[in-house]
Amino acid sequence: MLITGAELPDGRIRDVRTDEGRIAEIAESLHSLPNEETVDADGLTLLPGAIDVHVHFRQPGHGHKETWATGSRSAAAGGVTTVVDQPNTSPPTVDGEAFDEKSEFAANSAVNFGLNGGVNDDWDPDSLLSRPVFALGEVFLVDSTGDMGIDEARFEGALAAAAEAEIPVTVHAEDADLFDESVREADAGGTGEDANADLWSQYRTATAEIEAVEAACEAARGAGVDIHVAHTSTPEAAEHADAAGMSTEVTPHHLLLSRDDLDELGTFGRMNPPIRSEARREELYERVADGTVDLIATDHAPHTREEKEAGLWDAPSGVPGVETMLPLLLQEVRDGGLTLERVRDLIAANPAERFSLDSKGRVAEGYDADLTLVDLDDSDPVQADALHTKCDWTPFEGREAVFPELTVVDGTVVYDGRAGDRFTAGLGENVRQP
Ligand SMILES: NC(=O)N[C@@H](CC(=O)O)C(=O)O
Ligand SMILES: [Zn+2]
Ligand SMILES: [Zn+2]
Numbered sequence: 276m277l278i279t280g281a282e283l284p285d286g287r288i289r290d291v292r293t294d295e296g297r298i299a300e301i302a303e304s305l306h307s308l309p310n311e312e313t314v315d316a317d318g319l320t321l322l323p324g325a326i327d328v329h330v331h332f333r334q335p336g337h338g339h340k341e342t343w344a345t346g347s348r349s350a351a352a353g354g355v356t357t358v359v360d361q362p363n364t365s366p367p368t369v370d371g372e373a374f375d376e377k378s379e380f381a382a383n384s385a386v387n388f389g390l391n392g393g394v395n396d397d398w399d400p401d402s403l404l405s406r407p408v409f410a411l412g413e414v415f416l417v418d419s420t421g422d423m424g425i426d427e428a429r430f431e432g433a434l435a436a437a438a439e440a441e442i443p444v445t446v447h448a449e450d451a452d453l454f455d456e457s458v459r460e461a462d463a464g465g466t467g468e469d470a471n472a473d474l475w476s477q478y479r480t481a482t483a484e485i486e487a488v489e490a491a492c493e494a495a496r497g498a499g500v501d502i503h504v505a506h507t508s509t510p511e512a513a514e515h516a517d518a519a520g521m522s523t524e525v526t527p528h529h530l531l532l533s534r535d536d537l538d539e540l541g542t543f544g545r546m547n548p549p550i551r552s553e554a555r556r557e558e559l560y561e562r563v564a565d566g567t568v569d570l571i572a573t574d575h576a577p578h579t580r581e582e583k584e585a586g587l588w589d590a591p592s593g594v595p596g597v598e599t600m601l602p603l604l605l606q607e608v609r610d611g612g613l614t615l616e617r618v619r620d621l622i623a624a625n626p627a628e629r630f631s632l633d634s635k636g637r638v639a640e641g642y643d644a645d646l647t648l649v650d651l652d653d654s655d656p657v658q659a660d661a662l663h664t665k666c667d668w669t670p671f672e673g674r675e676a677v678f679p680e681l682t683v684v685d686g687t688v689v690y691d692g693r694a695g696d697r698f699t700a701g702l703g704e705n706v707r708q709p
Pocket of ligand 2: 413447506547548
């Protein structure tokens with residue numbers, strides 16, 4: 276494939292040739308070969324495909340919320356070319372057999388993927404870690420969707436197993452002992468969009484995250500493991516993890532939404548860890564812009580409308596986001612909050628480096644041809660109706676965003692927005708091939 280006249284993240288205008296799944300040549304001017312597919316990228320920007328190291332694609336077990344087909348199409352349409360799935364499915368991905376079962380579902384993926392292995396009281400590290408596991412995680416230090424919370428002793432066992440297997444560990448760190456139970460006892464909370472969802476933020480306190488991150492970093496240091504702290508929602512937790520030499524991710528919802536938005540969102544804004552105050556959100560944004568935070572990942576956690584419309588204390592936690600991450604970040608670039616090169620690092624170069632995907636994350640010769648083409652002059656409002664996730668809602672309804680024109684995985688167009696949302700599925704591969 277020959278992509279002509281594309282602007283690269285550093286501002287250079289170049290022709291880019293892909294061949295056998297790789298970026299073969301980048302030059303000021305390349306001539307097309309006989310029968311070569313060409314893409315006119317005049318006026319468009321070519322980015323490395325985003326690597327979202329935190330999605331919940333729900334199969335096996337919860338295909339009514341999302342499937343690998345719908346989730347991966349949503350990823351492709353959002354410029355995401357690699358996703359990493361989490362273990363809180365049914366069965367949970369905690370042994371070799373469950374890993375193999377999930378691999379069969381993932382074979383439907385339109386984009387490349389990694390499959391994490393999980394830890395619970397029934398996990399079988401021997402069979403699990405004999406499989407091509409992307410990372411151990413997210414390791415839940417508290418119950419979230421799937422009730423996979425574990426205690427300290429089991430966490431230490433998991434750290435030791437990961438150190439021996441030489442695989443990364445990602446951690447969901449909140450301390451349930453520091454939740455404010457009085458909030459829960461005092462108020463029924465209401466239902467759906469009418470719920471007082473701010474109570475969720477009051478209940479799952481910032482301190483519960485900050486102290487759990489501190490404890491997790493200390494345990495990790497003791498075990499000689501560098502953990503990756505998932506979805507930090509507070510600047511304090513992100514700063515602590517960074518100072519302890521660990522890596523962190525921030526989600527688009529913690530970056531762009533605050534408790535001020537919960538009036539409108541109700542239970543649709545309930546997730547773990549919860550949305551924080553506007554003051555904390557602004558500080559977290561600064562930590563994302565200044566490099567304290569390593570990467571953005573979505574924690575794409577779809578639940579159906581009907582499920583989210585329950586009472587505040589019963590509704591499931593989590594929001595979708597894989598399709599809107601890059602589009603919303605590109606709007607931040609348009610608005611001057613982040614540079615395009617910083618966005619490239621947050622969504623592609625840094626996740627690739629952190630998780631040893633050595634041939635991904637950059638538009639450079641020899642790298643994998645996982646790419647997305649965007650028009651930074653053209654934004655549209657986010658509309659749930661136009662997204663491809665199976666759950667037909669988004670917490671970002673109405674926000675301006677820059678949706679990709681075209682997404683390429685291993686040199687093949689998997690999403691063409693210019694040809695009326697055309698997808699090619701089933702081409703994605705496990706990025707940790709044995
Ligand atoms: N973040 C959430 O609120 N929910 C996630 C689980 C998780 O990441 O904790 C889910 O799987 O629904
Ligand atoms: Zn989590
Ligand atoms: Zn998660």
